[in-house]
Amino acid sequence: MPPKKTSEKSRNFILNVIDEDLSTGKHSSVITRFPPEPNGYLHIGHAKSICLNFGTAKNYNGYCNLRFDDTNPSKEDIEFVNSIKKDVNWLGFSWNNEVKFSSSYFDIFYQSAVELIKKNLAYVCFLSPEEIRKYRGTLKKPGKNSPFRDSTINDNIVLFDKMKAGEFKEGECVLRAKIDMASSFMCMRDPTLYRIRFETHHQTKDDWCIYPMYDFAHCLGDAIEGVTHSICTLEFQDNRRIYNWTLENLDAFNKPDRPHQYEFSRLNLEYATTSKRKLKLLVDNDYVSGWNDPRMPTISGLKRRGYTPASIRDFSERIGVSKVNSLTDISILESSIRDDLNLTAPRAMAVINPIKLVIENYPEGKIESLSAPLHPQNEEMGARKIFFSREIYIDKDDFTEVVPNNKYKRLSIDKEVRLRNSYVIKASRFNKDENGNISTIYCTYDPDTLGKNPIDGRKVKGVIHYVESTKAISAKFKIYDRLFLDSNPSQFDDMSLALNPNSLIIKNGYVEYSLKNVEIGKAYQFEREGYFCRDTESEGLVFNKTVGLRDTWSQ
CATH class of the missing domain: 3.40.50.620 (HUPs)
Structure with a gap:
């Protein structure tokens, strides 16, 4: 044949x-x-x-x-x-x-x-x-x-x-x-x-x-x-x-x-080891939670982190086959999963570092139901229902007391931003707690800006995401980074010397109501945050960060 x-x-x-x-x-x-x-x-x-x-x-x-x-x-x-x-x-x-x-x-x-x-x-x-x-x-x-x-x-x-x-x-x-x-x-x-x-x-x-x-x-x-x-x-x-x-x-x-x-040539990947003996040492010494820890370069670990079969096959094709040993750039692997999930992952909103925002001119007790696309380039995926009310959660990093420069696109006093798939708001004041940290932000909203582009000369460059407070679903987020600080950890006899102490950071926040009963293992793009999937090994609503967005948010 x-x-x-x-x-x-x-x-x-x-x-x-x-x-x-x-x-x-x-x-x-x-x-x-x-x-x-x-x-x-x-x-x-x-x-x-x-x-x-x-x-x-x-x-x-x-x-x-x-x-x-x-x-x-x-x-x-x-x-x-x-x-x-x-x-x-x-x-x-x-x-x-x-x-x-x-x-x-x-x-x-x-x-x-x-x-x-x-x-x-x-x-x-x-x-x-x-x-x-x-x-x-x-x-x-x-x-x-x-x-x-x-x-x-x-x-x-x-x-x-x-x-x-x-x-x-x-x-x-x-x-x-x-x-x-x-x-x-x-x-x-x-x-x-x-x-x-x-x-x-x-x-x-x-x-x-x-x-x-x-x-x-x-x-x-x-x-x-x-x-x-x-x-x-x-x-x-x-x-x-x-x-x-x-x-x-x-x-x-x-x-x-x-x-x-x-x-x-065997695959040697940056910030990882593909030595079975050294991987076993990581497990045996409790540097990771097991062979399927999402920080491990094992197939089971990559799967749990949210990598797809298609992305790994694509990665294998991208790096090719040769007779020369080399260290493969991990960004190639990350690019493969981004390209796959960008096409297939539905969108949702999650607030990982929540802070309360009160919209003072919005009616008390009213909860508004809005529609948002599940994918901006794929109408066939349909839409999801999101909610809006007087009190919402936004990310702490999306508000600043002092604007650092004129390129800053997020929320600050007397500055307008658009809430994703929703209204334009303007911050007026804020409260601080006993430790001097901002605890609540107060804003007003423009009811005529729902689903509209800036009009009448108003330039609203910034867009931030949010979750309505009364219907927000509590969730845990596991933010994974590279397991090692050195790009070639295998060169260390004692790889513990190269471990990244911040390879896992756990955050408690909220996701939008549509994710209340999300399927285990299901991948989503949390808008402006990255790609996440629901953990297969945890009880409750726990999301593993697979990879960040291609274009990270900058001030």
Whole structure:
């Protein structure tokens, strides 16, 4: 089946490789895979890989497998398996047939290891982990052979069977590939293929006590599934040599159309870390509330904060695919969500830092019902009902006692502003509390200005938002900022040194009456404040700030 056409914007070196493979007949179809280890929650870097693997397969009318490389039961959990499946689906992708697990292939992995032993290409080594590191040498100094490297084939078969039978202690021995201890590539200096783990596996239970290393299992899983293009990040570039060596030395998998590995640059995002280990430290040390804390770059955290699948897919396309590691500007991610929500999010009014405003010439006891559009550019969304009365709430920052300059567009004494979707008002006086803070503002309104533009030469440049007091709904607002103060927090051994103490500020204010029963997870643009969504994990009316507006309010 011919491939779909892709835009020049979407082109990358991987697509060029695939085009060549299809045109030469090396492959007749495209099969990719997304192979996460189920030892944590997915983050924005994984999202890039998901979009690339699933998107590439779809582009060529092929398919992508979701395969869990579950080869280390000491760090894995079914909780992570379920969360990963949920995240992939949420991003808008579906995998081919059933979810796959490397553990389903443990019998094949074991037989492959036995084949390498019989070919004198693997041996059981009783060096301790510290001794193995010492024997491996350095980048400038070649390694030296293990004293167990020249054991006979028969001895190694017997010893490997004993490993499988649980007759050795954990850490007592490992199965190593016999490659080249003088290789200029450290990963080729007799890498470990199997180790002993007396752990209950979430899929195979206690059937096995030996588990393959990732590098060994990964390439075999690709070959078993007929993957054509194994796409991974640059940190596995040297490991491609193990990938090729393993498949080339196993009779069942050394074929012209066997999988090949291609590496692209991983996503490093400003003011965030995509290290799974460091993300776990943030959770374990209670620097965040959990893996789905809206400040976390996890997919579940981004979802809870209000990011949409479309925005993350768009972000992945914007940053593209290359072979050069770099730090991605976080404003690209923020721009993707703004562009999406600007089109889809209905508008509403919320007062996050409320102060009472009394309109002295408005009739007492009267509550007026007004109409406001749900979206200024999309009439099909319809309208919502808002209210107006003698007493309303405005934001404290929208009034000043002393005008700072002639560009100031908000409310001050004897200055007119328009209330959003409502009347023009003019401030006349204010009260202060015992601490000297302004507590109440008094204004008058012009009843002839409802829905009208400035007339009779009156220039009303400022527009502020408000919420009518008697029908206002109390709400909590979680104002999220970047979790780190430094744009590259991963450079710190102790990332707590770079934490932003103001990454979460909680405010208590009001939203308009139309949001009384707003759907959980629903996104809104709170006019002049930014994009917010109702929190999925909190009781009551709690809104998470997703991102600010493109054009922030300036004086």
